Amino acid sequence: SSPSKVEDVGPMMEFSRPKLVPIHGIPIVSYFAENWDNVKVFQARPDDLLLATFPKAVFLFLSYPLILLNEGTDDRIPCEPTTTRRMIAYMCIPPPPTPGTEQLSQMDSPRVIKTHLPFQLVPKSFWEQDCKVRKQVIYMARNAKDNAVSYYHFGRMNKLDPEPGTWPQFLGKFIAGNVTFGSWFDHVKGWWDKKDSHRILYLFYEDLKEDLRREIHKLMAFLEKDLEEEVVDKIVHHTSFEVMKENPMANYTSMPSVFLDQKVSPFMRKGTVGDWKNYFTVAQSEMFDKVYREKMAGTKLTFRTQI
Numbered sequence: 001s002s003p004s005k006v007e008d009v010g011p012m013m014e015f016s017r018p019k020l021v022p023i024h025g026i027p028i029v030s031y032f033a034e035n036w037d038n039v040k041v042f043q044a045r046p047d048d049l050l051l052a053t054f055p056k057a058v059f060l061f062l063s064y065p066l067i068l069l070n071e072g073t074d075d076r077i078p079c080e081p082t083t084t085r086r087m088i089a090y091m092c093i094p095p096p097p098t099p100g101t102e103q104l105s106q107m108d109s110p111r112v113i114k115t116h117l118p119f120q121l122v123p124k125s126f127w128e129q130d131c132k133v134r135k136q137v138i139y140m141a142r143n144a145k146d147n148a149v150s151y152y153h154f155g156r157m158n159k160l161d162p163e164p165g166t167w168p169q170f171l172g173k174f175i176a177g178n179v180t181f182g183s184w185f186d187h188v189k190g191w192w193d194k195k196d197s198h199r200i201l202y203l204f205y206e207d208l209k210e211d212l213r214r215e216i217h218k219l220m221a222f223l224e225k226d227l228e229e230e231v232v233d234k235i236v237h238h239t240s241f242e243v244m245k246e247n248p249m250a251n252y253t254s255m256p257s258v259f260l261d262q263k264v265s266p267f268m269r270k271g272t273v274g275d276w277k278n279y280f281t282v283a284q285s286e287m288f289d290k291v292y293r294e295k296m297a298g299t300k301l302t303f304r305t306q307i
């Protein structure tokens, strides 16, 4: 059963809003930093599927399609915490009480592994056997403005992160990369720059919102998996925001409120493209666009801020 009482959470409650700790220059939640030695030596397996995003670029959105594609069966739509935990876990985020690395080491193959790490911090074992076996890595990116708004609301409810402050204060931190997992700009560019030299499928949240079926077919092609159209129908249904929001595994209601306080802001908040317009003032948007042009100069990577 899921931890619901404070005593089930163990020491987690002691660490309300601790300071971020830099790991190789990237600010990381102190809990993840404590487990860093285990992340560094983490042993990837040849059939692992790694799903990487900057925080709030919508992990969950891809989790189901990936679990199903990796398992190759259609009876695994995860609605029970235990089912999902068995097949998918964060590499360095330790949901109480077991660190993700430990959960993963006990997990049967094929595993789907989630991470927010920037490219350069991904454990070496993921790339070591690159020539011998096919590594499967998916990166999912979301436009900076919506990503910032989503991260702001997450910061308000997530007690592992420092206080986000007011929206303008948080926006300043987001631009400066002074948030967990560092700079959005460096993160999206870092993975983009490696996508041709490594076998990485680079996806965009906005594309999934626009046409989920098309993107699932893209995933199927990349993973060389064939699914009946009825199974694709099921995936599309279970992956929609409205259905996922009601799924106890996806909406994180099993997480204790000392850790994620959904009364402050629900984990499955809005799930849209363009919500940033409700938060950025005209002046903030212009300032952000200027910074954006500078930081993204020289990259071919482009985003849509509306669809």
Ligand code: PPS
Binding pocket: 053, 054, 055, 056, 057, 058, 059, 060, 061, 146, 149, 150, 151, 153, 154, 239, 240, 241, 244, 267, 268, 269, 270, 271, 272, 275
């Ligand atoms: S985390 O904490 O980084 O793992 O969060 P993550 O799941 O990456 O991102 C949370 C945001 O993703 C939205 N979301 C979805 N949008 C559309 N469809 C589906 N199925 C879906 N699942 C999650 C979620 O609502 C958060 O975005 P915002 O903009 O805050 O609503």
